[in-house]
Amino acid sequence: MAKKNQIHKFEAALLRPAKTGDNDSWAFVVLPKKISENLPRRGRTTVEGKIHGHPFQATLEPDGQLSHWLKIDENLQKAACLDIGEIVTFEIFSMEKEPEPEVPLDLQEALSTVPEAHKVWNKTTTIARIDWIHWIESAKQSRTRTKRINDACAMLSEGKKRVCCFDPSGYYSKAFKAPEAAVVVTQ
Structure with a gap:
């Protein structure tokens, strides 16, 4: 379990997904397992932090391998001046209180x-x-x-407050995974 406001620092390559599923231009990173181990939960969890010093807030998704991945939208990429394939410096910490989710x-x-x-x-x-x-x-x-x-x-x-038989990490059911990365050709 993470200590409150403990800052986790790491570096990761900015990856382009092989398939975006829409017309968005987004990127992602997979967090190192040692960082995910110190987050409050294996399922979806919200963090605040900085990418190359640029502040952000995002919900990490489980990768099904007991870690998390982070989707970085086009606006955040531009604001933080990020390029696909670049090694990016992250500082993240868990939020004091998980924000209310947007209900579909x-x-x-x-x-x-x-x-x-x-x-x-x-x-x-x-x-x-x-x-x-x-x-x-x-x-x-x-x-x-x-x-x-x-x-x-x-x-x-029936009064059930929690969904039964759901592994929010995807590890046991293999229901979740990070996107497949596109091959990036560097010149």
Whole structure:
């Protein structure tokens, strides 16, 4: 477990994903395992820090290998003057309190139609809500996502505050991984 406000410093290569899945131009880094081991959780966790001295806040994603990866959007790349393939210096620390997650619209709509589920949702912890959302968003197909939303409403209606049988690190289920890196040709 990380000490409060402990700053973790590391260097990592800025990678381009082989597939972005959209028209965005983003990059990523995989955190060294020794850094991830000192974070408060193996699942999604929010950090603040600096990239080459430029401040940022981001949610780290689990890589399924007991570490995390960080998506760096185009705006942050430009602001911190980062280039793909560059070795980048990071300073990160866990936030004192995990921020409330943004609830996907389809989940909001489903919860609004099931008052008992909505009531229990509001009584869960921030971390539990992050895990519920992560479980729903990790569905690979829209049909699976819809089923998970319906199942979430049913479980919450029964008073279950945490999603059962979900490994937020992806390690045991191999459900999560860092993006595959594109081969970068240097000249």
